[in-house]
Amino acid sequence: MDSGLLVWGVSGVLFLVGGAFLVLRRQLIAMIIGVELMINAANLALVHAAVRRGDAEGLAAALLIIAAAAAEAVVGLWLVLRRLRDGETAETDSLRELSG
């Protein structure tokens, strides 16, 4: 079996699983995990494509994305921590300020 297909498949499955986490889970931390999964799915595909084409730019982009994902995780987890410290739960049901 072509290793390429395997990588694309893993990447796609990871993306869908991440998306499912985002849509279905009500825990903020779980949603952040979902976002991370999606980012890494995209990163996997990017690295794979870069290696295949021998393109250094793609690898550089992947590194940047890892950095950005780390930053995103820090901000996201800090927000969750704030929430928990204030004595609230980290459930999305308790975050209704955006209601129209």
Place this chain on the structure above:
Amino acid sequence: MLLTGLWVAPALAGLLVWGMPSRGSARVLALALSGVILAYAAWLIVPYSAQPGILRLEEIGTAGAFGIRYHLAMDGIALCLCWLTALLIVLSLAASWKGDVPPGYWAAFLFLESALMAVFTFRDLFYFYIFWDLALIPMFFIIGLWGSSGRRKAALKFVLYTFLGSLSLLIGLLALVTLHYRATGMWTWDMAELARTPVAGPAALWIYAALAVGFAVKVPVFPLHNWLPEAHTEAPAAGSVLLAGSMLKMGVFGFLRVLVPVFPELSLAALPVLGGLGVVNVIYGALCAMAQKDFKRLIAFTSVSHLGFCLIGIFSLTAEGIAGGCLQMINHGFSTGGLFLLIGMMYERSHRRGVDDFGGLAATAPVLSVYFGVILLSSIGLPGLNGFVGEVMTLAGMARASMPLAVLGSLGAVLAAAYGLPAFQKVFWGPPGPDSVSQTIGDLDLRERAVLGVLVAGIVVLGVYPQPLLRLLTPAVEALALR
């Protein structure tokens, strides 16, 4: 660089004024810099007329993505409008001298001047459109922050209404440029290029309509006019002056600069519709003005009436009609600008602007009444003053294109006497209003006399001897005339 300076200088001046630490210094600097810009604009006649026969200033960059190109050019029409704008900015800043306003107020006028100059000189539709919309922003703040009691609603209405018009304009421009690309394989936003290869077919009609609606909102043309009375009424006096004196001209200018050269055939065919709407404007605006009790609102509706003459002239597509339309733009800037300034001065003293609030001012403020009389007579088209020149030339042009429309348009002269004189008689000759403001109003001071004196001098000179200005306009106008 000459033309770039014309729109960059006011913007820089605006930034400088905005950064001033105190209100007093911002005011002095704004007036001084606007004076310099006026002098610069006036001086442009020297390089403009340096090369006989060419009579043009032009700056062209190289085309970038999608054919967008930095292209500025100055012809007689643009030059006149730039002069008018620069002059009105100076006068309205001088007129708001006593208002205690932050530096942002003075800066907003300079930013507005920058955008207007850019609209009048850019020949690339992309930049034209950008500045067309940018001009709204300073005016939004002028009305919304420094207007009278109903300013918020008026500012919002003004921006929403005119943005909607801009949207129509944008869609029309995008479609025009795309269609031109499909037809020629060349991306360009240049007015001259677009005019060279006309777009035909049913799509052209839609584009024409979209552009016409975009410009018509700005003019404004009936029935898209009703942002105007509120915006003019609620804006501070200086804002009303610029709104009426320069911003409305953007719409007329758009008709002249974009619609007519790019779609000559359709413009000829549009006579009954757009010429007819011009006549409707003249009559409708005058009728509405007749029934107004708020003096500022009255003047606002006379603007609708006067701008109708511009439309009549332009869509007669005769040289005299178009030239008359251009003169009407200038003249309207003088007369209506002057009237708004005068009402601002009366408001400053009395905090009233109803026709019935005043009475007998001819006795208590004789100089004010003389200025008011002269400017009002110009506004109602008394021969010998400038207002008449534009009216008579636009109608004479229309008489060559369509006599029935000329007949209906000339009814505007009767209606002008019907809206202008009773209001004048009430305020200056009539019995005093319910309280004592008419007795205590006080006459004009030296600064106000100077501001109005400039306008009155212009009104008389342009009325007695319009030919020099007309000669300046002639090459550009004759290039547009189709009949």
Place this chain on the structure above:
Amino acid sequence: MSAPWPIWVLFGAPVAALLVGYFYCHQRCPERTHWPILASCAATALAALWLAFQVYEGAGWDFIVYRWAAIGGFTVDFGVRLDGLSASVLAMVCVVSGLIHIYAVGYMEGEPGTSRFFLYFHLFFLSMLGLLVSNNYLQTYVFWEGVGLASFLLIGFWYPKESARRASWKAFLTNRVGDIGFILAIFLLLREAGSVRFEEVFARLGNITPGMRMTIGLLLFWGAAAKSAQFPLHVWLPDAMEGPTPVSALMHAATMVTAGVFLMARSMPLLESAPPVLAVITVAGLITAIGAAIVSVSKRDLKRILAYSTVSQLGLMMVAIGTGNLVGAVFHLITHGFFKALLFLCAGSVIHGLHSSLHGAVSAGVDDAGGLGRDLPYTGGAFLVGALALSGVPPLAGFFSKDLILEGALESGHGLAALTFLIALGSSLYIFRMLLLTFFGARAQQRGPKAHAHEPGLLMRVPVLILAVLSASAGVFGGTVARMLGFQPPHFVLGVAVSGTLVAAAGFGVAYFLTMSRPSFDWEWRARFPWLERWLECDFGWQKATDAIAGGGAALAHFVAGAWESRRWDPFTESLATGCVQLGEGLSAVCRGRLNEYVWWMFVGAAALAFTVLLCF
């Protein structure tokens, strides 16, 4: 031919006087504003007389001063045309204006705002000069509206009075209605002849179709009808008597209102090339002249009697124009200028003399007068001269000019001649009625003898005297005017002269019978037939009709601005904006605040976008 310098005096002197008057005298010494203005009157009168003499000797000028505006099919050069027509009328206007300016110094003494009065008055004079000597239609139009403006300002001179304000507005508005015709005629001339200059237009008449010539002629007459107070646009003139009497004398009798007749005389080549227009002018003139004469007989206010008399005389001039009788029209215009100015000034002297008993009113009625001949012998005598001149008694001025018109009418047909004689009868009747009611008798209903009227001062008496002399003697200029206009001196038809005089005598007889033999007749018929007086009061109903038209316009304006603009259209456009807000509020129900749902919608949106992109490219 180069222009002689006196032509520049015609413009330079009034402009200089106005500038000095406004910027110096009006600000510093308002009691002396009339000094530069009187000097200007003297200078222009001398210049005008000299120019008229030169023209009489055969000179003539028509030259361009400057290019006013020219582009495309629109070429207008402002210039001067001094030919027999303009020179003869100019001489009359300058002389009469000068005299009335002097009279006004006496009349307006002690009035507040005298300085303003003279500035307006001279502004009128300047405009009138410009009108007379212009060499094209558009320039004529410019000054035509200029005299209209001065008229507006002067009718409204006593502006605290509501009636004065209304009258001045009515005058301007009515004139604007007429001006539409004038300006449309100018547009058509520009289109058809490519010029508005008189000589060029008349030279190119052949290129214009007869129908178009007729249209242009009718439009010009419409304009002239407003300015010269012809039916149906005469309604403003009687109300114009709200102004001070010198204004009524100069503008609304002797000079300004004759501008319409002047315009018709100027356009004579055009009118003659369109005979139906001449017929229309004749009919309109006849209707106006006869109707106004009847109304004049019924009026009680002294100035209004004269106002309707003016309307009637202008109608007579129009009849002369309509019969192609240029010399008659112009000559009557000139003599009428003298004797009507005289009559008005006498009426002014009467009002001035009665001042203390009028309780602030600006005009006097027949009730206030009566038997004034004893107190005001000088004014009465002058009025008698004016009345004789107006009614056409030989050898006074009116006799010759009216005689010319009657002869012209007779040549055009017996019916027309009969109607013209009727006008002559009417004019004799109303003017002698006024004379007898004012200066003779003193009927039981009149307060004249108790008023102790006094004669005015020298400043007012001298102009009256000079005008009386001119009214008596101007008949000798008939040949001069004819020659200046390029015609043979008029021949004298004895039959017409005799019958004209008899008609005048008959008018006097009737007037005598109704005022002296039956002294209270004037009050009796009013008491017995109040409806008749009301009917005549509103010009046989026409004043009511015009008021209704004006009221309709105002109602339309209120409908458009109120019921449509503020209550329909503006709310509708605003409802679009509020509709958007409501739509947003409705859609916000979808946003329930669940983060997971938002993410879900985000995916849906991204998928839709991707799908669209794939589909399109």
